[in-house]
Amino acid sequence: MNPKENRYTTEHEWIRVDSGNTSKIGITDYAQSALGDIVYLDLPEQGTEVRQSQKIGEIESVKAVTDLYSPASGRILEVNQAVVNEPNLVNEDPYGKGWIMMLELSNPTEINALMSSDDYDKLVIELGK
Amino acid sequence: MKELKKTALNQLHHELKAKMGDFAGWEMPIWYVSIIEEHNKVRSSIGIFDVSDMGRVEVIGKHASAFLDKLLTKPVAKLEPGSSQLCLMCLEDGGILDDLFVYRIGNERYLIVWNADNTKRKLDWLQHWAIEYPDVIIKDVSNTTGMLAVQGPKVSELDTLKCVAHLSRFSHTETEIGNAKVFVARTGYTGEDGFEIITDAVGIEDLWRLLMQNGAAPCGIGARDSLRLEAGMALYGQDIDTSTNPYEAGLGYLVNLNDGNFIGKQALLIIKNNGVQRKLVGFRMLSREIARRGYKIMKDDRKIGTVTSGGYAPTIGSGIGLGYVPAGLADIGTDIEIVIRNCPVKARVDNRRFLLGEIENEPKRK
Numbered sequence: 001m002n003p004k005e006n007r008y009t010t011e012h013e014w015i016r017v018d019s020g021n022t023s024k025i026g027i028t029d030y031a032q033s034a035l036g037d038i039v040y041l042d043l044p045e046q047g048t049e050v051r052q053s054q055k056i057g058e059i060e061s062v063k064a065v066t067d068l069y070s071p072a073s074g075r076i077l078e079v080n081q082a083v084v085n086e087p088n089l090v091n092e093d094p095y096g097k098g099w100i101m102m103l104e105l106s107n108p109t110e111i112n113a114l115m116s117s118d119d120y121d122k123l124v125i126e127l128g129k
Numbered sequence: 130m131k132e133l134k135k136t137a138l139n140q141l142h143h144e145l146k147a148k149m150g151d152f153a154g155w156e157m158p159i160w161y162v163s164i165i166e167e168h169n170k171v172r173s174s175i176g177i178f179d180v181s182d183m184g185r186v187e188v189i190g191k192h193a194s195a196f197l198d199k200l201l202t203k204p205v206a207k208l209e210p211g212s213s214q215l216c217l218m219c220l221e222d223g224g225i226l227d228d229l230f231v232y233r234i235g236n237e238r239y240l241i242v243w244n245a246d247n248t249k250r251k252l253d254w255l256q257h258w259a260i261e262y263p264d265v266i267i268k269d270v271s272n273t274t275g276m277l278a279v280q281g282p283k284v285s286e287l288d289t290l291k292c293v294a295h296l297s298r299f300s301h302t303e304t305e306i307g308n309a310k311v312f313v314a315r316t317g318y319t320g321e322d323g324f325e326i327i328t329d330a331v332g333i334e335d336l337w338r339l340l341m342q343n344g345a346a347p348c349g350i351g352a353r354d355s356l357r358l359e360a361g362m363a364l365y366g367q368d369i370d371t372s373t374n375p376y377e378a379g380l381g382y383l384v385n386l387n388d389g390n391f392i393g394k395q396a397l398l399i400i401k402n403n404g405v406q407r408k409l410v411g412f413r414m415l416s417r418e419i420a421r422r423g424y425k426i427m428k429d430d431r432k433i434g435t436v437t438s439g440g441y442a443p444t445i446g447s448g449i450g451l452g453y454v455p456a457g458l459a460d461i462g463t464d465i466e467i468v469i470r471n472c473p474v475k476a477r478v479d480n481r482r483f484l485l486g487e488i489e490n491e492p493k494r495k
Contacts, residue, residue, distance in 0.1 A: 039441040
């Protein structure tokens with residue numbers, strides 16, 4: 001159910017290495033569905049250095065505010081302005097147009113410690129019980 | 130954790146795949162599909178809510194009117210059978226114990242519909258004062274009945290509700306819909322036209338299904354909250370409670386100091402004469418950030434209040450909120466700041482009935 005090429009955190013973020021050390025990050029379908037209509041994203045500026053598991057922003061739905069953690073260490077290359085302007089894209093297409101940031105990885109091997117899609121599928125099924 | 134109470138529609142909500150959550154000790158649907166979608170449905174068409182969490186108490190007896198006039202801030206003796214009023218129940222010091230609807234069903238029979246919290250305290254309060262009125266019977270019918278709200282501008286177009294379309298605002302009747310005996314009132318908590326329907330807990334699921342088939346969209350408490358906030362209606366337990374008085378909460382219109390001698394009247398006379406120190410105001414965010422309950426309200430680097438209700442307003446398209454500020458800073462147009470993520474963010478005091486001009490507002494409704 002969750003894309004094979006991504007890695008996942010227990011906090012329901014995903015990361016996908018596009019090429020070399022460049023990656024995209026976002027929140028999972030489970031996360032967007034649990035949050036409901038997303039209406040605001042508070043995100044770091046381009047160029048910010050972040051560490052793996054560091055709180056880097058907040059996502060607000062109509063009902064709730066939730067923290068966003070970085071799935072890996074590196075530098076923010078780009079913040080997706082499309083989701084900043086239209087936060088609902090994260091609900092509509094969490095793995096596609098709803099990506100949140102591009103991250104230049106400073107330590108690509110960190111990603112290996114994250115969950116595979118199979119493991120994350122299992123976690124989601126477990127949480128749904 | 131204490132087990133959550135369930136309404137008679139609980140199974141149906143699960144069947145409809147609602148996201149469920151805790152509301153005042155009840156397991157309630159927060160949303161079915163999306164809060165914004167449900168909110169918009171009620172503003173443009175028709176939504177249906179399970180509001181069975183609200184308490185329903187019958188007050189019956191020869192002295193029921195006198196008893197209620199002792200407890201409520203507006204005399205019921207003037208209500209005709211078939212009509213209702215929104216009013217408050219206050220403590221001796223003028224603090225608000227609840228805001229409630231009282232429906233006069235017959236000369237000696239009333240129905241109170243009040244908020245889900247504090248039920249025991251409120252029932253005890255009623256029982257306590259009823260000692261002086263030995264013929265008055267207080268009957269909590271919350272568990273044997275259920276309650277629906279059908280709300281939205283197209284509500285009287287529903288086939289099922291044609292038979293009550295003649296009801297004017299705040300009036301009510303007892304009739305039959307489908308196979309169910311129902312109490313229907315033209316009241317609600319969304320800022321839209323609508324009906325509230327009380328029926329036997331056993332028959333409420335069929336009634337819900339019938340209304341859904343007719344085109345009413347299921348709506349959860351998420352939309353209930355965003356709708357009432359946009360309409361500037363205070364939520365008990367958040368914007369008002371026993372530590373707030375009606376005048377600072379902008380609910381003076383629910384208090385009648387001219388007649389009778391209800392509990393809290395003496396204190397409220399003094400409060401009204403002295404003028405209030407703080408006022409509950411509505412504010413609108415000037416950027417896209419969203420104010421939430423508990424956030425600080427600032428003016429010129431000084432804390433002037435706290436947000437009591439805040440959130441995203443789908444019809445307005447920005448963040449709005451309510452909060453108490455000093456009376457001198459309560460005028461519409463006053464620039465304030467809300468502290469969000471440790472940063473003061475610009476906001477402006479607005480007409481608390483945020484949609485005024487777009488929707489008709491409650492107190493002016495007949």
